[in-house]
Amino acid sequence: MADIARSSAARPSRRHARNIGNLALQVALVAIVLGLIAAAAHNAAVNMAKANIAHGFGFWNNTAGFDISQALVGYSASASTFGRAFWVGLLNTLLVSAVAIVLSTALGFIIGIARLSHNWLVSRLAGGYVELIRNIPLLLQILFWYNAVLKSLPELKGSVTLPFGGFLNNRGLFLPKPVFAPDFSAVVIALAIGVACALALRIWARRRQERTGEQVYLLGPTLALIVGLPFIVFLVAGKPLTFGIPDMGRFNIRGGLEILPEFAALLIALSVYTAAFIAEVVRAGVLAVPAGQTEAAQALGLRSTTTLRLVVVPQAMRMIVPPLTSQYLNLTKNSSLAVAIGYPDLVQVFAGSVLNITGQAVEVIAITMAVYLSISLVTSLLMSLYGRMVAVVER
Amino acid sequence: MASDTFYLRQTPLVVLLPPRARAGVLGWLRANLFSSPFNIGLTAICVILIAWVVPPLLRFLLVNATWSGDRAACLPSADNPHPGACWAFVRVWLSYFVYGFYPIAQRWRVDLFFVALAFGIGWLAWLRAPRRDVAALYFFVVLPVLSLILLCGFPLIGLPGVSTVLWGGVLVTIVVATVGMVCSLPLGILLALARRSQIPVVKWLAVMFIEFVRGVPLITVLFMASVMLPLFVPEQLSPDKLLRALIGVAMFASAYMAEVIRAGLIAIPRGQYEAAQALGLGYWRTTALVVLPQALRVTLPNIVNVFIALFKDTTLVFIVGIFDFLRTIEAARGDPRWTSPIVSITGYAFAALFYFVCCYGMSRYVHGMERRLARRSG
Numbered sequence: 130m131a132d133i134a135r136s137s138a139a140r141p142s143r144r145h146a147r148n149i150g151n152l153a154l155q156v157a158l159v160a161i162v163l164g165l166i167a168a169a170a171h172n173a174a175v176n177m178a179k180a181n182i183a184h185g186f187g188f189w190n191n192t193a194g195f196d197i198s199q200a201l202v203g204y205s206a207s208a209s210t211f212g213r214a215f216w217v218g219l220l221n222t223l224l225v226s227a228v229a230i231v232l233s234t235a236l237g238f239i240i241g242i243a244r245l246s247h248n249w250l251v252s253r254l255a256g257g258y259v260e261l262i263r264n265i266p267l268l269l270q271i272l273f274w275y276n277a278v279l280k281s282l283p284e285l286k287g288s289v290t291l292p293f294g295g296f297l298n299n300r301g302l303f304l305p306k307p308v309f310a311p312d313f314s315a316v317v318i319a320l321a322i323g324v325a326c327a328l329a330l331r332i333w334a335r336r337r338q339e340r341t342g343e344q345v346y347l348l349g350p351t352l353a354l355i356v357g358l359p360f361i362v363f364l365v366a367g368k369p370l371t372f373g374i375p376d377m378g379r380f381n382i383r384g385g386l387e388i389l390p391e392f393a394a395l396l397i398a399l400s401v402y403t404a405a406f407i408a409e410v411v412r413a414g415v416l417a418v419p420a421g422q423t424e425a426a427q428a429l430g431l432r433s434t435t436t437l438r439l440v441v442v443p444q445a446m447r448m449i450v451p452p453l454t455s456q457y458l459n460l461t462k463n464s465s466l467a468v469a470i471g472y473p474d475l476v477q478v479f480a481g482s483v484l485n486i487t488g489q490a491v492e493v494i495a496i497t498m499a500v501y502l503s504i505s506l507v508t509s510l511l512m513s514l515y516g517r518m519v520a521v522v523e524r
Numbered sequence: 525m526a527s528d529t530f531y532l533r534q535t536p537l538v539v540l541l542p543p544r545a546r547a548g549v550l551g552w553l554r555a556n557l558f559s560s561p562f563n564i565g566l567t568a569i570c571v572i573l574i575a576w577v578v579p580p581l582l583r584f585l586l587v588n589a590t591w592s593g594d595r596a597a598c599l600p601s602a603d604n605p606h607p608g609a610c611w612a613f614v615r616v617w618l619s620y621f622v623y624g625f626y627p628i629a630q631r632w633r634v635d636l637f638f639v640a641l642a643f644g645i646g647w648l649a650w651l652r653a654p655r656r657d658v659a660a661l662y663f664f665v666v667l668p669v670l671s672l673i674l675l676c677g678f679p680l681i682g683l684p685g686v687s688t689v690l691w692g693g694v695l696v697t698i699v700v701a702t703v704g705m706v707c708s709l710p711l712g713i714l715l716a717l718a719r720r721s722q723i724p725v726v727k728w729l730a731v732m733f734i735e736f737v738r739g740v741p742l743i744t745v746l747f748m749a750s751v752m753l754p755l756f757v758p759e760q761l762s763p764d765k766l767l768r769a770l771i772g773v774a775m776f777a778s779a780y781m782a783e784v785i786r787a788g789l790i791a792i793p794r795g796q797y798e799a800a801q802a803l804g805l806g807y808w809r810t811t812a813l814v815v816l817p818q819a820l821r822v823t824l825p826n827i828v829n830v831f832i833a834l835f836k837d838t839t840l841v842f843i844v845g846i847f848d849f850l851r852t853i854e855a856a857r858g859d860p861r862w863t864s865p866i867v868s869i870t871g872y873a874f875a876a877l878f879y880f881v882c883c884y885g886m887s888r889y890v891h892g893m894e895r896r897l898a899r900r901s902g
Contacts, residue, residue, distance in 0.1 A: 155725035162729065169756035176755045248563050249556035250570040264883035265876045266836040268843075269850060273872045276857075281865040462741035469843055480747050490751040498740045498748070505739035 173491060182488045189215075195482050197473045199389055211483050218478030219500060225395055225474065226461040232400035233460065234453075237407025244412050255408065262405035268466050270402055275394035275470040282390075285381070294374040296382060302393060303375040306386035310369035319362035323354040330354070391472035395464065403460045410456060414449035415441065447519050454512050458505055465501075475500060584608040585873065591615075595862050609870040617856040621874075624692015624847050633674045633683065634695050640670060641702060649889060651896070664706055675699070688766040692847035694878075696766070700773055700838040700848065705831055707774035712781025717811065719786055730782070737779035742840050746772040750844045769841045777834050784830055788823030789815065822897065825890045832886045836879065850875055 177184060189212040196206045201220045204213055243255035262270075280299050283289060288298040296303040327350070334345045363369070375385025418441050426436040467474035468481055475497060484493040541547065546555075557567045588608030590598045598610035614621070623631050644667050647659035675695075677685035691699070718730035737745065749772030754762045763771070792815050800810040820827075842851040857863065857871040 151723050155723060158725050158729065172758055173755040176759060179759070246566070247556070247559065248566050248570075251566050254570055254573070260884060260887075261880070264832075264836075264880045264887065266839040266850070266879055268839040269872065269875055269879065272850075272854070273869075273876075277865065277868045277872055281868075465741040465743045466840070466843075468743060476741070476743055476747075480744065484747075484751065490755060494744065494748050494752055498736075498744050501741055501744065502736065502739040506735075 180488070184489065184492070186492055188483075188487045188489060188492070191487075193483070193486075195486065197478060198471075199392065199473055211487070214483060215475075215479050215496070218473060218475040221472070221478070222461070222464055222467075222474040222476075225392060225399070225467070225472070226457075226464050229396050229399040229403065229460055229464070230457050232396070233403035233407055233456075236400060236404035238411055240404060241408035241411025241415070244408060245415055259405045259408050262402055263409075267398060267402045267463055268469055271394060271398040271466055271470060274398050275390065279390040279394050285377075288377065288382075293372075295385075296375055296377060299390065300382075301390050302388040303382050304386045304388065305372035305374050306384065308371045308373050310371070312366045312369035315366050316359050316363045316369070319359040320355070323356075323358040327351045327354045389472070391467070391470050394470055395467050395472050395474075399460055399464060402463070403456055406456050406459070407453060410449055410452045411445075413452075414445040417448045418444045450515060450519075451512055454508060458508055461504060462501060595864065595867070598866055599864065607866060609873060610864075610867050611870065613856070613862055613867050613870055614874050617852075620856060621693045621849060621852050623695055624852060625690040626692070626695065627686060627690065630677075630684070630686055633686075637671050637674050637695075638698070640667060640674075641698065651893070664710070668703075668706055671699075671702075688764055691766065693852045694849050696841070696847060697835075697838050697849040699766075700770060700841055700846075701831075701835045703770045704773045704777040704834045704838070708777035708781040708830070708834070709827070711774070711778035712785050713816065715778060715782035716785040716789055719782065720789055734779045734782050737776055738783070742772075742776050742837055743843060745776050746840060746844045748772065749775070765844075766846055769844055769846050773834070773838070773841070776837075777830065780830050780833070781827065784823055784826040785819065787826070788819035791822055792819055825894045825897070828886055828890045828893070832883050832890075835883060835886070839879075849878065 174184075190210050192207070193209050193211050193214045194206055195214075197204055197214065197217050199221060200217045201224060202213075202217060203209075204217050209217075240255045240258055243251050244259065246252045246255070282297060282299040285298050285300060288296040291297060291304075294305055327347075330347060330350060334347055338344055373384045373386075375387075376383045422440050422444065423436055426440040427433075431439070464474055465476040468477040471477060480493055480497045484490060487493065542551075558564050585608065588604065588606060589611050590604075590607060590609070591611050592615065593612045594616075595610075595613075597612060598607055600607055619631075623634055626634055644659065644663040647653050648656065648663055653659065673681075673683065675686065675691070676688070677683045679685060715730050715734060718726045719734065721727050721730070746769060749768045750765065753768050753771065757763070796814055796818065797810060800814040805813065838848060839850045841848050842854070847855070853871045853875045857868050
C-alpha cells in the first residue's frame with residue numbers, strides 16, 4: 130500500500146519534470162532556428178553590400194530589357210517590367226503543365242488499361258513502355274526530344290509541308306491559326322446553353338429513374354445539345370471563324386500559330402514520362418477493386434459495360450484520384466526542367482534571366498518557390514476536401 | 525435403404541489429354557492472343573507496332589552501327605548510306621564519361637572508391653549476408669570517410685589533393701546519389717520521428733521543412749543551394765560548387781525519405797509501443813529497439829524506391845553547372861570534332877542504357893524484396 134502511494138505521488142513530479150524538459154527543448158529549438166536565421170540574414174546583408182546588390186522587391190517595377198520567346202500576354206523587352214516577365218513565365222508554366230496533364234492522362238489511362246488486358250501481347254507491350262520510360266531520367270528524355278529529334282528536323286528551306294497549310298521544321302511547328310470574328314461569341318453562348326440543358330436533362334432523367342425505374346438513354350440528346358446546337362448557331366451566324374495560314378518567307382515564316390520546338394519537346398517528354406506513372410496509378414486503382422464486386426454485379430445481371438460504369442469505375446476512381454493529383458503536381462514541378470532547353474517557363478524566365486540581371490537571389494528564389502509551394506498547398510487542400518467527400522460511410 | 529449391393533470401379537479411368545484447343549502452345553495462343561475478334565485486332569496492331577519499331581531500332585543500334593574510327597567513319601558514305609549508331613564516339617570518350625577530368629595518374633583512386641562502394645552495397649543489399657549491422661556501420665560511417673580521403677586527397681599520406689572542379693561523369697553521378705542516400709536516411713529518420721513527436725515546436729518545424737521541400741521542384745532547391753547558400757555564410761566559409769549541390773540534394777532527399785519512413789512508423793501497431801512501455805522502456809529505447817527496426821523493415825522497398833528517384837534526379841545537378849554523367853555526354857556531343865545528329869542520338873542512347881540498367885536493376889530488387897515481405901506476412 131505504501132509503495133503504491135509513493136509511486137502515485139512520484140508520478141506527477143516526474144511528469145512535471147518531463148514537461149519542463151520539453152519546454153526547455155522547445156525554447157532552445159526556437160532560439161537555435163531564430164539564431165540561424167539572424168546569422169544568415171546578417172551574412173546575406175554583409176555579402177550583398179560587398180557585392181553591391183540591391184535588396185527588397187523594388188526591382189519588380191523596373192524595365193526587364195530581355196526578350197522572351199513565347200508570351201501569352203503582351204510583352205516587350207523595352208517596355209515591360211520584371212513583374213510582367215514573372216507573369217509571362219508563370220503563364221507559360223501553367224500552359225505547358227495544363228496541356229501535358231491532358232495528354233498524359235489520356236495516354237496514361239490507355240496504357241494502364243492495356244496493362245490489365247487479357248491479351249498477353251498488349252499487357253506486355255504496356256508493361257515494357259512503363260518500365261522503359263520510368264527508369265530513364267526525365268531530363269535525359271527532354272534533351273533527347275529537343276536535341277536529337279526536333280533539332281534534327283529539316284531547316285526552313287526543306288520544311289515538311291503539312292496538310293491544311295502547316296509547316297514543320299527545326300524552328301518549330303507552324304499551324305493555321307484560328308481567327309475568331311466577333312459573332313463567334315454566339316457559338317460560345319450556344320455551347321454554354323447546350324451544356325446547361327444537357328446537365329438539366331441528366332438530372333431529370335436520374336429523378337425519373339429513381340421514381341419510376343424507367344431508364345432514358347441520353348447519348349443522342351446530349352450529343353445534339355452539346356455538339357449540334359453550337360454547330361447550327363455556327364452555320365446561322367455565317368461561319369464566324371477563319372484561319373490565318375502561315376506564310377513561308379525567305380528567312381522566316383509569318384502568320385499562323387507557331388509552336389516552339391522547346392515547348393513541343395517539353396510537352397512530349399512530360400506527357401510520355403508522366404503517362405508511365407499514371408498508368409501504374411490506374412492499374413493499381415482498378416486492381417484494388419475486389420473481384421467479388423464484378424462477380425456480384427454480373428450475378429445481378431448487369432452487362433459488362435454497365436458493371437464497369439456503375440460498379441468498378443466509381444470504386445477505382447476513389448483509389449485513383451489522390452495519387453493522380455500528386456502525379457499532376459509532380460508534372461507541374463517537373464515542368465521546371467524547361468530551363469535545360471530554354472523554354473521560357475517561370476524558372477527559366479524568373480530564376481534564370483531575372484536573377485542574372487538583378488542579382489537579387491534571395492527575393493527571386495523566394496518568389497519562385499512561393500509560387501510552386503502555393504500550387505502544391507492549394508492542391509493538397511482540395512485533395513483533402515475530396516477525400517472527405519468520397520470517404521466510405523461505414524455503417 | 526438397406527441393401528448390400530454397391531458398385532466399385534475396379535480399374536482406373538483412362539487419362540484423357542486435355543482438348544487440343546486448350547492445351548499447349550496452341551491453347552495458350554488462343555487464350556492469350558486470339559480469344560475474340562477484338563483481341564485478334566489488338567494482337568494484329570501490336571504485331572504491326574513491333575514490326576515497325578524493333579527491326580529499324582536493331583538495325584540502327586547494332587547492324588549498321590559504327591564500332592571504331594572517328595567522326596568521318598560515322599557519317600553517311602558510299603558503302604554505308606544509312607549509318608547506325610556511332611559507338612566509336614562512346615569508345616573514344618568513355619574514360620571522360622566515367623572520370624571527367626580527374627587526373628589520369630590518380631584514377632586508380634576512383635576505381636578503388638567504386639570497388640569499396642560496390643562492396644558496401646552488395647553487403648547491405650544481400651538480405652541474408654552475415655553481420656549486416658557491421659555493413660550498415662561500414663556504409664554509413666567508414667565508407668564516407670574513406671571516400672572523402674580517397675577522392676579529395678590527403679597529402680599527409682601521399683594522396684595529392686584533387687579539386688572537385690576536375691571531377692566528372694559517372695563518378696559525380698555516383699557521388700551525388702550516394703551522398704544523398706547516406707545523408708537522407710538518418711536525416712529522414714530524425715525528421716519522421718520529429719513529425720510524429722508530441723512536442724509542438726519539434727513537430728511543426730519538421731512539418732514545415734518537409735512540406736516546404738516537397739512542395740517545390742528540385743531545381744529551385746538546387747538554385748537556392750547554389751546561389752543563396754553562399755550569401756548566407758561568411759565569405760571565407762563559402763562551400764564549393766559540388767558541395768552546394770550535394771547539400772541541396774541531401775535536403776531534398778531527406779524530406780521524401782522522412783515521409784516514406786513516417787508511413788512505416790504509422791504501420792507499426794500501437795500494441796508494440798504499449799508493450800515496450802509496459803516493459804519500462806523510455807522513448808528513445810522504444811524507438812531504437814522496438815519501433816524503428818520493424819518500421820525500416822516494412823518500408824525498405826519504399827526506401828529503395830526513393831533512392832531510384834534520387835538516382836534519376838541526380839541529372840538535375842547538370843543545370844547548376846556540375847559535370848555529372850549526363851553533362852559529360854552533352855559536352856562530348858557538342859565537341860566540334862564529333863558533333864552530328866547521329867552522335868547526339870548515340871550519346872543519349874548510351875546515357876539511357878546506363879540509367880536504365882541501374883534503375884531497372886534496383887526496381888527488380890525492390891520487386892523481389894516485396895515478394896519476400898509478402899511471403900513472410902502472408
